[in-house]
Amino acid sequence: GAVVSQHPSRVICKSGTSVKIECRSLDFQATTMFWYRQFPKQSLMLMATSNEGSKATYEQGVEKDKFLINHASLTLSTLTVTSAHPEDSSFYICSARDRDGGWETQYFGPGTRLLVL
Amino acid sequence: AQKVTQAQTEISVVEKEDVTLDCVYETRDTTYYLFWYKQPPSGELVFLIRRNSFDEQNEISGRYSWNFQKSTSSFNFTITASQVVDSAVYFCAEGDRGSTLGRLYFGRGTQLTVWP
Numbered sequence: 001g002a003v004v005s006q007h008p009s010r011v012i013c014k015s016g017t018s019v020k021i022e023c024r025s026l027d028f029q030a031t032t033m034f035w036y037r038q039f040p041k042q043s044l045m046l047m048a049t050s051n052e053g054s055k056a057t058y059e060q061g062v063e064k065d066k067f068l069i070n071h072a073s074l075t076l077s078t079l080t081v082t083s084a085h086p087e088d089s090s091f092y093i094c095s096a097r098d099r100d101g102g103w104e105t106q107y108f109g110p111g112t113r114l115l116v117l
Numbered sequence: 118a119q120k121v122t123q124a125q126t127e128i129s130v131v132e133k134e135d136v137t138l139d140c141v142y143e144t145r146d147t148t149y150y151l152f153w154y155k156q157p158p159s160g161e162l163v164f165l166i167r168r169n170s171f172d173e174q175n176e177i178s179g180r181y182s183w184n185f186q187k188s189t190s191s192f193n194f195t196i197t198a199s200q201v202v203d204s205a206v207y208f209c210a211e212g213d214r215g216s217t218l219g220r221l222y223f224g225r226g227t228q229l230t231v232w233p
Contacts, residue, residue: 097219104150110161
């Protein structure tokens with residue numbers, strides 16, 4: 001089956017630093033990737049939609065200058081949390097839509113736990 | 118407006134009991150998909166099922182079964198003879214073509230605890 005990886009799986013950083021999270025589709029090409037954020041005991045909330053070769057589309061309330069998304073290839077999207085603060089601590093999950101599948105076909109990565117001290 | 122409602126926040130059962138997790142969805146699209154995911158403590162989402170809006174047949178997979186009722190906009194999930202390993206958070210989700218193609222709307226999740 002299709003596999004999506006995320007790196008790192010967990011990261012601890014100091015307040016004010018930037019953290020980059022990678023999302024890769026390992027055996028398929030993804031024209032679209034989605035970034036979700038999940039706070040403890042809460043649901044997954046879509047942050048942004050990342051399309052290969054174009055600017056990401058952010059959901060209302062998500063700061064595009066703080067959460068930089070780059071989708072430079074059909075297999076890689078990155079989310080950079082700039083100047084991270086403790087309130088950015090969360091579980092970040094990406095999903096990738098298979099270019100050769102229907103629009104409903106998408107696969108989730110294992111997630112990245114971010115802890116900002 | 119919330120597109121997916123999981124009214125049950127937490128459910129506790131004893132092993133071997135049957136349990137049903139409720140999901141009610143809302144969409145204006147005629148073509149949509151419904152999903153169930155399991156999220157164990159590790160955090161990784163485990164895909165359980167995808168159902169399209171044109172297929173109302175109930176589905177059974179081992180101890181899992183799903184009941185899709187368009188008339189009540191519900192897509193309920195039943196675990197038969199529950200086991201401790203079923204303990205997890207279960208999310209119902211809906212995807213349609215109304216907004217960003219392929220994005221999913223998740224319910225709040227139901228925390229299922231199965232006691233030995």
